[in-house]
Amino acid sequence: MSTRRIFARPARYAAIAPYLWMALFFLVPFGFVLKISLSQTAIAQPPYTPVFDLGEGWAAFKAAFEQLSLENFRLLLSDNLYILSYLRSLVVAATSTLILLVIGYPIAYGMARLPQRWQGIAMTLVIVPFWTSFLIRIYAWINILQHDGLLNRILLALHLVPGPVVWLSTDTAMYIGIVYSYLPFMILPLYATLAKMDRTLLEAAEDLGASARKAFWLVTFPLSLPGVWAGVLLCFIPIVGEFVIPDLLAGSNSLMIGQTLWLEFFTNKDWPVASAVAIALLLLLVPPLVLYDRLQRRQVEGRR
Amino acid sequence: MARTVNRLSRFNMTALALGLAFLYLPIVILVIFSFNASRLVNVWGGWSLRWYIEFFNDRAMLEAAWMSLRVAAVSATLATLLGTLAAIGLARGERFAGRALFSGMLYSPLVMPEVISGLSLLLLFVALNAERGFWTVTIAHTTLTMCFVTVVVQSRLASLDRSLEEAAMDLGCNPVKAFLMVTLPLIVPAIVAGWMLAFTLSLDDVVIASFTTGPGSATLPIRIYSEVRLGVKPEINAICTLVIALIAVLIVIASFASKLSSSQGESAAPL
Numbered sequence: 269m270s271t272r273r274i275f276a277r278p279a280r281y282a283a284i285a286p287y288l289w290m291a292l293f294f295l296v297p298f299g300f301v302l303k304i305s306l307s308q309t310a311i312a313q314p315p316y317t318p319v320f321d322l323g324e325g326w327a328a329f330k331a332a333f334e335q336l337s338l339e340n341f342r343l344l345l346s347d348n349l350y351i352l353s354y355l356r357s358l359v360v361a362a363t364s365t366l367i368l369l370v371i372g373y374p375i376a377y378g379m380a381r382l383p384q385r386w387q388g389i390a391m392t393l394v395i396v397p398f399w400t401s402f403l404i405r406i407y408a409w410i411n412i413l414q415h416d417g418l419l420n421r422i423l424l425a426l427h428l429v430p431g432p433v434v435w436l437s438t439d440t441a442m443y444i445g446i447v448y449s450y451l452p453f454m455i456l457p458l459y460a461t462l463a464k465m466d467r468t469l470l471e472a473a474e475d476l477g478a479s480a481r482k483a484f485w486l487v488t489f490p491l492s493l494p495g496v497w498a499g500v501l502l503c504f505i506p507i508v509g510e511f512v513i514p515d516l517l518a519g520s521n522s523l524m525i526g527q528t529l530w531l532e533f534f535t536n537k538d539w540p541v542a543s544a545v546a547i548a549l550l551l552l553l554v555p556p557l558v559l560y561d562r563l564q565r566r567q568v569e570g571r572r
Numbered sequence: 573m574a575r576t577v578n579r580l581s582r583f584n585m586t587a588l589a590l591g592l593a594f595l596y597l598p599i600v601i602l603v604i605f606s607f608n609a610s611r612l613v614n615v616w617g618g619w620s621l622r623w624y625i626e627f628f629n630d631r632a633m634l635e636a637a638w639m640s641l642r643v644a645a646v647s648a649t650l651a652t653l654l655g656t657l658a659a660i661g662l663a664r665g666e667r668f669a670g671r672a673l674f675s676g677m678l679y680s681p682l683v684m685p686e687v688i689s690g691l692s693l694l695l696l697f698v699a700l701n702a703e704r705g706f707w708t709v710t711i712a713h714t715t716l717t718m719c720f721v722t723v724v725v726q727s728r729l730a731s732l733d734r735s736l737e738e739a740a741m742d743l744g745c746n747p748v749k750a751f752l753m754v755t756l757p758l759i760v761p762a763i764v765a766g767w768m769l770a771f772t773l774s775l776d777d778v779v780i781a782s783f784t785t786g787p788g789s790a791t792l793p794i795r796i797y798s799e800v801r802l803g804v805k806p807e808i809n810a811i812c813t814l815v816i817a818l819i820a821v822l823i824v825i826a827s828f829a830s831k832l833s834s835s836q837g838e839s840a841a842p843l
Contacts, residue, residue, distance in 0.1 A: 275737065275747045276666040283661025283674065286654040286718065290677040293715040297692030300699055375591035378584030390588065397595045399768075399819055401776040403793050404812040407800050408598035411605065414804060416612075418601060451595065502683060509685020511779055516800060526687045533691065534782075543695070546688050557680055564679045564723075 298550075305340055305543035340544035350528065350545065354552065357525040360439075360514070361507040364446040368503050369496065371447065372454035376495075377488075379455070380462035387463065391456075398452040406445050406516055413441050413517075442518035446507060454499040461495030462488075498567065501560040505553055525549055603816065606809035623810035633795055633811065640775055640792035643706065647713035648770035654714065655721025655770070656763055660751075662722070663729035681719045689716060690783030697784060704786030712784040713774040720773060721766035728762035729755070768826045772819055 344350040379390045397405065412418045413435035420432045435441050465488065473483035511526035518524075523531070525545065533542035606624075610617025627633060658678055665671070681689060693712045694704075702708055732755065740750035778793040785791065792811070799808055 272666065272734070272738070274741070275664055275750070276668075278747050278751075279660050279664035279666075280668050282657040283665055283668075286658035286661070286678075286722075287670070287674055289654055289715070289718070290658075290674070293693065293696070293711060294677050294681060294689075297696040300695035301688075301692045304695055371591070374584065374587035378588035378591075381581060381584050382588075393592055394595070396823070397599065399772050399823060400599060400816050401772070401793070401812070401819075403776060403778055403796055403800075404602070404815060405598065407796070407804075407808060407812060408602040410800065410804055411602055411809070412598055416615075448594070448598070451591070455591075505683040506685055509687050511685075511687050512797070516797075526685060529687045529691065539695075542691060546691050549685065550688060553685070557683070560683060561676050561679050564682075565675055 301543045301546050304540055305547045306337060307540050308337065308339070340540050341548070343541060344544055344548055349523075350525075350548075353523045353525045353528045354548070356522055357508045357510075357549075358552075360442070360446070360524060361504050361510075364443055364450070364507055365500055365504045367443065367447050368450055368454040369500065372451060372458055372499060373496075375451075376455045376458035376462055379459050380465070391459065394452050394455050394459075402449055403512065405449060406513060409441070409445055409448065410436065410516065413444070436517065437519040439518055442514050445513040445517045446510065449513060450503045450507065453502045457498035457502060458492065458495040461492045461498075465491055494563070494567075497559075498563055501556055501563065505556050505560060508553060509549060599816065602809055603813045606806065606813040608806060608809075611806065623806045624814075626807045627810050627814070630807065633792075633807075636790050636792045636795040637811075639706065639789055643710050643713060643781075643791060644771045644774040647710045647717060647774050648767050650710070650714040651718035651721050651770040652763060652767040655718035655766055656725050656759075658718065658722045659725035659729055663726050678719050678722050681716055682723065686777070686779035687783075690780040693780070694783040704784065705789040708784045708786070709781050709789075709791065712780050713770075713777065716777075716780060717770035717773050720769050721763075724766040724769065725759060725762045728759050732758055764826050768822055771822065775815065775819075 375394075379387060379394070382390055415432055415434070415436070417435070419435060420429075423429045423433065424431075469487050469491070470483055473487045474480070478486060509526045510524060511530055514524045515527055515530070526549075529542050529545045529549070532538045532545060607619050607621065608615075608617055609620035609622060658674075661668075662671075662675060662678070690712070693708075693715070697704060697708050736754050736758075737750050740754045741747065745753065776793060777791075778797045781791045782794055782797075785794070792815075796808060796811065799805055
């Protein structure tokens with residue numbers, strides 16, 4: 269224990285540089301988002317009027333504080349566009365996470381049941397697509413889903429559909445893209461908990477007369493819940509703010525919140541409203557983020 | 573009962589096989605069609621390298637690719653340094669003031685929607701009056717990817733047997749020397765994996781780069797993205813295949829490196 273304590277001091281010094289880096293480039297920027305979300309839109313470069321100038325001291329700060337406006341947030345609440353795209357983001361994220369869980373669980377379960385030496389190979393096979401570019405994988409699906417793409421050719425050849433089906437720019441295409449991109453994030457935490465599980469518990473359940481199905485629902489599934497939660501949060505949180513997938517695969521008549529933010533920022537050049545959208549999105553994500561942080565800390569540090 | 577076990581495992585095998593096919597088929601199709609001679613993306617016109625030649629004659633695309641490679645190399649290196657230091661602090665620092673904030677700052681970017689990270693970093697750069705281009709994108713990517721490095725290295729550190737370090741210190745090493753002589757060689761595979769992960773994540777990012785880059789310095793994903801929005805183009809298939817090949821080569825090198833360095837110990841998982 270004492271050697272550990274001696275060891276701890278230089279380890280803490282090691283953390284100083286990354287601590288400062290993350291404070292400057294992760295924490296501080298949120299302050300700027302908050303500040304600009306409270307300022308007025310202006311047609312200028314940068315396109316907002318500064319709320320306060322730190323160089324002018326406390327009086328200026330106080331004067332500026334009185335000028336802060338909740339105008340942008342009032343806009344978010346009054347315009348249906350924003351509320352609808354928040355709702356759509358939540359619905360899309362919840363639906364895709366559910367699909368991911370239903371598809372990912374059997375795969376993870378199958379991996380955990382493989383002979384030991386095959387498990388490593390299976391895990392590598394699941395991880396490798398995660399290394400290949402995410403944008404490339406979405407592009408690969410555009411190839412397949414387009415009007416004269418492979419999917420329509422196969423369906424037509426098998427006489428399953430009377431004519432080419434429109435896949436691109438639909439919600440179906442978007443869900444395929446999301447599930448495809450996030451599947452490894454669902455499988456890996458599930459596999460991690462399922463592989464650790466004590467198999468003798470299952471044998472005990474079956475010895476006591478439980479059917480395989482009952483043993484699964486009474487023993488395996490409850491024990492795998494930490495993995496289920498990790499996978500669900502790992503997928504749900506980023507999907508809520510997803511931009512690229514809905515932008516490339518879904519239709520343009522209803523937007524997810526990430527797209528709305530992008531549109532306000534790049535097309536309308538309305539930085540204050542974009543910032544307000546970001547703050548509102550962040551508030552929405554605080555509860556799952558806190559849950560995820562707690563889970564992650566337990567998982568990485570729990571092995572001590 | 574034997575039958576139920578058997579049926580279950582057949583179901584498992586099917587799920588596994590279908591899952592892997594779902595993960596790999598689209599990429600395989602993309603690669604095959606990059607060698608297509610036909611301009612029509614889905615009509616097979618025989619094998620050809622014309623789209624690769626087209627890419628190597630496309631100045632704007634090549635410049636974007638060069639920019640992306642530089643950003644990825646520099647940001648991955650910075651991220652590996654900072655991320656490893658952070659992992660050491662978290663795994664060996666015991667309790668210290670602000671520890672919860674520190675780990676929160678390192679874990680939340682892993683799931684934080686990219687539009688938020690991108691927007692907030694851009695606003696910081698504007699406030700600091702920084703010229704946007706290579707360095708702003710590099711800093712942004714470093715910030716995001718060092719968190720992945722931290723998680724990879726920290727979980728490796730947490731699974732190490734600490735009695736080795738303690739033995740080294742009992743034999744007269746100071747903590748820094750014990751770390752450098754005993755612990756560091758054991759976590760090299762994780763550090764290499766972390767660098768690779770950081771490199772590929774940087775090479776892949778559209779959203780954060782779009783926010784933080786300046787005019788005239790687009791990265792490869794930004795270019796690909798704007799082309800893809802206009803529709804499928806065979807040249808993009810060729811570029812994507814090259815990127816996949818580059819990453820495949822890096823993975824092979826990294827797995828060799830981790831095999832070499834872990835010949836005494838156990839091998840590390842790729843993630």
